Amino acid sequence: MKTLFEKSIAGRGSVYLPECDVPKITLSADLSRKTNARLPELSENDVSRHYSELERRAYGVNNGFYPLGSCTMKYNPKIDEKVAALSGFAEIHPLQPIKTAQGCIEVLTRSEKLFCEITGMDAMTFQPAAGAHGEFTGVLLIKKYHEMRDEGSKRTKVIVPDSSHGTNPATAAMCGMTVVSIPSGEDGCVDLEKLRQAVGEDTAGLMLTNPNTLGIFDKNILEITKIVHEAGGLCYYDGANLNAVMGLVRPGDMGFDCVHLNLHKTFATPHGGGGPGSGAVGCKAFLAPYLPIPLAVSANAEQSLNADFAESIGKVKSFYGNFLVLVRALTYILTLGREGIPYAATHAVLAANYFKKRLSEKYTIAHEGICMHEFVMTLENEAKQQGFTAMDISKALLDRGIHPPTMYFPLIVHEALMAEPTETESKEALDEAADIFLAVYDEAVKNPELMHTLPQKTPIRRPDEVSAARNPRLRWSAGE
Amino acid sequence: MNTPKNLKYSETHEWVELLSDGTAKIGLTDFAQQKLGKLVFVNLPLVGDEITADEAFGDVESVKAVSDVIAPLDGTVLEVNEELLDEPGLINDDPYGAWLIKVEVTISKGELMSAEEYEAFCAEEE
């Protein structure tokens, strides 16, 4: 398909602005750019058709089953979009006088109250723009805590399990910490002995997601947080997998000191092709003085912003974060409410277990037993003995109109496929998808060679990633 | 698998060619390049950098993985193979021709393997 630049015709364009009604000014020549930016010249019809064609060559939750493990691809309610587009939110300047933005600040204060109750925390910030940004903020709170106790230079190690998301160790490194990776036990959970050996006077904290990336709720969680606390470290909860337990179990009650939530996963705000998200961060009261400024405050029905926190870590983003994403999440929480939130969690877990049960007819499940919102399959034996891999299964699914599960994660499971169906899939959708997964498996056993040539029905076939990385072409240029 | 007899090998799959003038060439073994798959980029040290045995001095990237290259000895970098920066695939095509760095050896580690030992070691690892 042609790019916008190849569709450009010199002299084409649309009229969006009236004539300038004041005398025209030009910059002095020595400050001016030498040539115009070579943007495409298109009619509005060209633009409209181009993006409609691109939309047809993409795949969203609206198109079908999207069991991308760890990403919680649930249905994105349309009322949330409508609310976010209200001019009373979308047209508000972030530096308007406080008295003219009371509704926006109330969105912040009301959300804080709700999310504190859901997480078992005492204070929240909505400044971080995504999960990884939330992790960064949370670990900085931990860093500040140790600095304030004059232990900053001593407590520099962050413990992460080897099943963790890559963002966890990368976050620790960005916060000037060294990463200590501990192996998971046979059961996929934290190995308590290994944890005891890892903690010490140099421990800044532990980063953990529970349920973990294998979809297992770590039953020893209270013991885990206790071990870290007794060593003088703090516990960080990666909220990537909160969807399984929201409204039923709270990170604060598990012993965690701070937490980030992915509003674009758990609270149904859309993923937007990779963002914008929101990585709200909550913490216990003793960490609250370190939160990014400003904080929204509500007193006597009067909303205000307070930046007067001398011990704050500072700011991690301009203004107050991805505000309209929060507006959507708040709309979602008000819709589900106290009954609906745990109800959604339960259904996510039910869907995952049902789907796992159906697939286990052919696929090897990495860890048996009841799973939470997701589960991991391994095709290690198939790869060794039958000549087809997790990648082959994924590509075959593409031809059948299904988005594959997350591939090759977590790293501790070989030839992994991680599936998370979410609560918004119907039983029929799960059954239909399971039938396809099983049929693809049979096909692969019969003809593994054919699998390497799939997909065949998609807009493109397998791309050459090696040449893409060896000879990067990262922008369009004339003469291609 | 190709394992030239004149080279020494480390457990982390680097080869070393010790030269008579006290310098050495270091590269990645055939076994390593097969395991890594098609390489797309190499990160190499700068001339003059010190490398320390058992510590990473660079890394190599495939599309979906990155792997440290571990120094098999102590030394000072004399030369880096600039050609690999443009054509990392040379390591896949000719792992023993595509050396990564040349070093002035300060301390040579004792426990490097011979070609036979290394072949046995790889067979074990498979």
Add this chain to the structure above:
Amino acid sequence: MGHYLSITEDQKAQMLSAIGLNSTEELYSAVPSELVLKNGLDIPSGLSELEVLREMSSLAAKNKVFPTIFRGAGAYRHYIPAIVSAVNSKETFVTAYTPYQAEISQGILQSIFEYQTMICELTGMDVSNASVYDGASAAAEAAAMCRERKRTKTLVSSAAHPDVISVIKTYCWGANAEMLIIPEKEGLTDIDALRGMLDETVSGVYLAQPNFYGLIEDAEAIGRLVHEAGAKLIMGVNPIAAALIKTPAECGADVAVGEGQSLGMPLSFGGPYLGFMAATSAMMRRLPGRIVGETTDTDGNRAFVLTLQAREQHIRREKASSNICSNQALCATTAAVYLAAMGPEGLKNAATQCLSKAHYMAAEISAISGFSLRYKGEFFHEFVTECPVSHEALFDALEEKGILGGLPLKDGGILWCATELNTKKEIDLLVSVLREVSEK
């Protein structure tokens, strides 16, 4: 209670039975019983869609939507062509995730590739990434890109946006790296002071163009100085002004970043916005986050993929230079649609109108006694005046006319902004109110 579930009670029973359970409680048998919330969440019961719409609308109604805005300071109201929201609300663009499966994600990948190309064109730089959170975090990431083993200190112009300075400071503190502020002189980065601060420990220098006061810096001269000292130049640029002002590439920047909100995103009380990042080829592999590249598929057809992924956290883990995963993809698409619709002449026209209206407004305001222009330098669409009356009285009077005045500065001045949206009539009304209040 509202919900988005599809499973009926009957189906639930069938599914439980299929997995050999009697109740949904049994799904949570691994959870220690003392952890399970006994009385549920202490939050209100759920609502129907209509009730929620009313509730949220009442919150929105507590905000004042100003028909006329003369405030910028990092968030700008521009005209957004109708095609922009028509495209960025397409359901598949909204609900897709990161394009991990290239074969069914060409639409997302190509839109990012086209965005990257446009950012390169605006900045003159060689390569762009797929976006980061906002202009401030882009600046902080750029500072990290420039750090080397022996050079770790970042210098930041005090004439940059205060939020940008604050975010760079937080990131530097996190990384245990030093950050120092370069003082300003007459609203511009003090070049002599900068010269004295540059040494062999400085890795990068951040300069805003135009700066927080709207002034255009002598970026080329600063760039030369920075490079002579062996450090790298990071420029934070306004993407609308970029249509007119000398590009970061022409000024010798190593990294160009900026806040992309002006490219088709509404004010939104501060977000979601768009952080753009572009660099020279030499810095390509230090760019954080996702990058889309062009290649071919097994049939030899054009294909787009996420590339250079070995830089990123999911592969490099603690050795990755950034932890960024999700970015602002839909905002990047928004910016691309905006730029495609406006085209080179349209963008230049918008920028010229911003420039012209700001200059008309500056001349009119500064003609009022006490509202003199504070700085002499050339400016784009923002400028600072003094203010002879109390901020409160002034802004209340403006608010009555539906006008959001400029940003009051702590030292008494006011930072004004005009864009192509502001008509001469609006500016004249503003001026008459200022005159009235100051003559009282």
